[in-house]
Amino acid sequence: MSNLKLLAQSLGLSITTVSRALDGYSDVAPATRERVQAAAQAMNYRPNPAARSLRRRKAEAVAVTLPTEPGRFGPPIFLNMLAACGQRLAEEGLDLMLLPIAGRTGEMDTYRRLLDGRRADAVIVVRTRLEDERVAFLKERGIPFVTHGRTARSEEHAFIDGDGEAGFREAAQMLASLGHRRIAHIAAPQELTFAHFRRKGWRAALNELGASEALEYTAQPTEEGGYEAAQWLLQHSAPPTALLCATDSMAIGALSALKERGFIAGRDIAVIGHDNLPSAAFTDPPLSSMEIAAPDVGRQLAEMLIDRLGGRKPSELQTILPVRQVPRATHGPAN
Amino acid sequence: MSNLKLLAQSLGLSITTVSRALDGYSDVAPATRERVQAAAQAMNYRPNPAARSLRRRKAEAVAVTLPTEPGRFGPPIFLNMLAACGQRLAEEGLDLMLLPIAGRTGEMDTYRRLLDGRRADAVIVVRTRLEDERVAFLKERGIPFVTHGRTARSEEHAFIDGDGEAGFREAAQMLASLGHRRIAHIAAPQELTFAHFRRKGWRAALNELGASEALEYTAQPTEEGGYEAAQWLLQHSAPPTALLCATDSMAIGALSALKERGFIAGRDIAVIGHDNLPSAAFTDPPLSSMEIAAPDVGRQLAEMLIDRLGGRKPSELQTILPVRQVPRATHGPAN
DNA sequence: TTAGATCTCCAAAACGTTTTGGGAAGTCAA
DNA sequence: TTGACTTCCCAAAACGTTTTGGAGATCTAA
Numbered sequence: 001m002s003n004l005k006l007l008a009q010s011l012g013l014s015i016t017t018v019s020r021a022l023d024g025y026s027d028v029a030p031a032t033r034e035r036v037q038a039a040a041q042a043m044n045y046r047p048n049p050a051a052r053s054l055r056r057r058k059a060e061a062v063a064v065t066l067p068t069e070p071g072r073f074g075p076p077i078f079l080n081m082l083a084a085c086g087q088r089l090a091e092e093g094l095d096l097m098l099l100p101i102a103g104r105t106g107e108m109d110t111y112r113r114l115l116d117g118r119r120a121d122a123v124i125v126v127r128t129r130l131e132d133e134r135v136a137f138l139k140e141r142g143i144p145f146v147t148h149g150r151t152a153r154s155e156e157h158a159f160i161d162g163d164g165e166a167g168f169r170e171a172a173q174m175l176a177s178l179g180h181r182r183i184a185h186i187a188a189p190q191e192l193t194f195a196h197f198r199r200k201g202w203r204a205a206l207n208e209l210g211a212s213e214a215l216e217y218t219a220q221p222t223e224e225g226g227y228e229a230a231q232w233l234l235q236h237s238a239p240p241t242a243l244l245c246a247t248d249s250m251a252i253g254a255l256s257a258l259k260e261r262g263f264i265a266g267r268d269i270a271v272i273g274h275d276n277l278p279s280a281a282f283t284d285p286p287l288s289s290m291e292i293a294a295p296d297v298g299r300q301l302a303e304m305l306i307d308r309l310g311g312r313k314p315s316e317l318q319t320i321l322p323v324r325q326v327p328r329a330t331h332g333p334a335n
Numbered sequence: 336m337s338n339l340k341l342l343a344q345s346l347g348l349s350i351t352t353v354s355r356a357l358d359g360y361s362d363v364a365p366a367t368r369e370r371v372q373a374a375a376q377a378m379n380y381r382p383n384p385a386a387r388s389l390r391r392r393k394a395e396a397v398a399v400t401l402p403t404e405p406g407r408f409g410p411p412i413f414l415n416m417l418a419a420c421g422q423r424l425a426e427e428g429l430d431l432m433l434l435p436i437a438g439r440t441g442e443m444d445t446y447r448r449l450l451d452g453r454r455a456d457a458v459i460v461v462r463t464r465l466e467d468e469r470v471a472f473l474k475e476r477g478i479p480f481v482t483h484g485r486t487a488r489s490e491e492h493a494f495i496d497g498d499g500e501a502g503f504r505e506a507a508q509m510l511a512s513l514g515h516r517r518i519a520h521i522a523a524p525q526e527l528t529f530a531h532f533r534r535k536g537w538r539a540a541l542n543e544l545g546a547s548e549a550l551e552y553t554a555q556p557t558e559e560g561g562y563e564a565a566q567w568l569l570q571h572s573a574p575p576t577a578l579l580c581a582t583d584s585m586a587i588g589a590l591s592a593l594k595e596r597g598f599i600a601g602r603d604i605a606v607i608g609h610d611n612l613p614s615a616a617f618t619d620p621p622l623s624s625m626e627i628a629a630p631d632v633g634r635q636l637a638e639m640l641i642d643r644l645g646g647r648k649p650s651e652l653q654t655i656l657p658v659r660q661v662p663r664a665t666h667g668p669a670n
Numbered sequence: 671t672t673a674g675a676t677c678t679c680c681a682a683a684a685c686g687t688t689t690t691g692g693g694a695a696g697t698c699a700a
Numbered sequence: 701t702t703g704a705c706t707t708c709c710c711a712a713a714a715c716g717t718t719t720t721g722g723a724g725a726t727c728t729a730a
Contacts, residue, residue: 026707051685051687054717055686084403223617256619301671361677381713
């Protein structure tokens with residue numbers, strides 16, 4: 001409603017001085033600055049964001065693109081993470097834009113539109129794949145970005161990720177120490193980075209243990225996928241005694257398949273998931289899981305974006321967060 | 336990168352003409368228009384959004400404010416709804432901004448900042464309460480908005496909502512027809528609109544049935560809340576034979592409490608939830624639930640916002656979507 | 671043939687900031 | 701007293717659109 005011109009008039013100052021006073025330049029007298037600040041407060045002045053970004057040639061916004069295609073979208077906590085991220089960004093005057101994209105094909109179109117149109121100064125890339133063309137595109141254009149999850153070329157860009165590899169290795173080792181020898185993995189599609197690392201951790205543990213066979217089944221990271229995988233694994237000639245699942249959603253599906261066959265998880269067969277979903281504590285039996293040990297991934301993500309926009313180098317902005325085991329009742333000893 | 340000036344120069348036309356040609360005004364010759372369009376395409380021209388909204392005095396954006404306070408945020412499908420909404424808005428050239436807000440107090444501050452700063456042309460209000468100060472504020476300021484969920488003064492504003500009342504009435508009636516007489520309700524806090532209507536539907540059914548008592552317990556709409564509620568209800572002197580839960584999350588918590596007491600849902604006691612969470616089909620036994628019968632709530636929400644921005648009256652933009660029962664295995668007959 | 675209507679086009683003025691390049695006092699040192 | 705520095709302020713030029721208010725042609729009707 002009110003703008004710099006009005007403010008300047010009412011103060012008997014020039015627009016320039018008012019602007020500089022509010023921006024904290026040193027070339028305005030302390031007394032004037034205070035006068036200006038008081039008036040701005042009184043008139044409830046807020047700089048017009050459009051005018052500001054037109055002049056500054058910055059959008060003052062960060063975009064996160066959401067692949068909507070495969071129906072479901074990641075763990076439910078995801079929105080909370082975005083909210084936390086947005087909250088921190090807001091403190092810096094940055095808006096968080098949600099950019100949904102149609103299919104895998106439309107994805108790059110959206111990116112181009114986004115960047116040709118200068119609608120965002122930086123981008124958050126989620127649901128990263130090992131070979132991710134979005135990352136390639138952003139790097140080529142020189143747009144600052146942070147990925148949520150690593151890629152095959154992580155050393156070249158900023159990212160934040162949980163150490164799924166260590167988590168799964170640890171979980172598999174624990175299962176082994178409980179006497180399990182046939183520890184199967186219910187994997188998510190391997191082009192997804194998180195799936196790749198979780199599987200890798202499981203494999204590493206098996207290798208260390210000198211396991212001869214490594215039973216696994218890949219499915220969609222949903223309850224359906226986990227159900228299907230468990231069914232397949234259980235009808236194997238030498239069925240596994242433990243199921244290490246890429247996600248809690250899959251683990252919940254697996255639990256359902258086990259129940260159908262009369263197995264009791266934690267007694268007849270061990271099950272462990274990842275994500276520590278809110279409902280994980282309320283499955284029957286309560287699901288053993290693991291989770292990123294940091295309470296504020298969203299905030300850290302925001303912090304990295306801010307640093308990146310401030311010119312900090314990508315190589316200094318690479319965070320791998322430790323994963324903590326959340327043992328419950330589905331991972332008893334082997335029989 | 337390229338702008339109207341460059342485009343105009345390369346075509347030997349004025350900026351005005353180029354602008355009007357691209358905007359489809361009738362005062363530019365068809366031949367010229369085509370020439371301009373071709374050139375724009377070739378130079379990959381995109382209007383600068385900041386300049387455009389500065390001049391048009393519109394933000395070309397819609398904001399949705401996310402209460403982050405009570406930790407968890409609504410059903411997991413919520414993000415998908417937002418994505419669908421954003422996708423439709425994008426077709427109209429509108430951005431979707433995520434505005435996280437700290438506490439209930441910070442909420443109004445954020446609204447003020449948002450609107451004084453002209454950062455959004457319209458607002459989506461989620462997690463509505465019956466008496467919602469956000470709605471009052473927006474109405475007073477005359478900002479177009481659509482609420483996701485009704486309020487006590489719904490007739491005065493645009494909203495989209497599921498018919499939870501009918502859904503819960505129907506569910507209670509079905510339970511009664513199965514012989515249940517003590518149908519308890521696990522309620523969510525009644526200031527939340529959805530909770531109010533679901534409870535209302537349950538009460539209506541009980542009244543129609545001439546039930547003398549109406550057992551209920553209110554808790555947070557989480558698994559923990561449902562667990563706590565079920566525990567309380569079961570130690571009643573005349574315990575219920577059916578639990579009608581405000582949300583699936585609560586129902587999942589309730590299932591866990593039942594299991595602990597050795598009850599089998601669907602045989603010893605009936606349980607029904609609402610939302611049809613992805614995991615509802617994989618609880619043990621699979622959870623009977625209900626859901627909004629429309630596949631595209633997000634898109635409809637976007638459509639209403641667009642209409643509202645186009646000047647359509649709120650009274651014409653009020654959608655109550657039917658709720659469909661999703662019967663599974665937790666609602667057997669009474670013993 | 672001419673007055674008016676119709677077609678095309680355009681110069682210039684916004685929109686509200688930030689930033690550049692000073693300018694006018696006042697201060698200090700010599 | 702003078703010249704060089706500071707200190708505090710400002711006019712004007714961007715930034716890239718859209719919109720206003722015409723101006724020249726060309727066409728139409730009498």
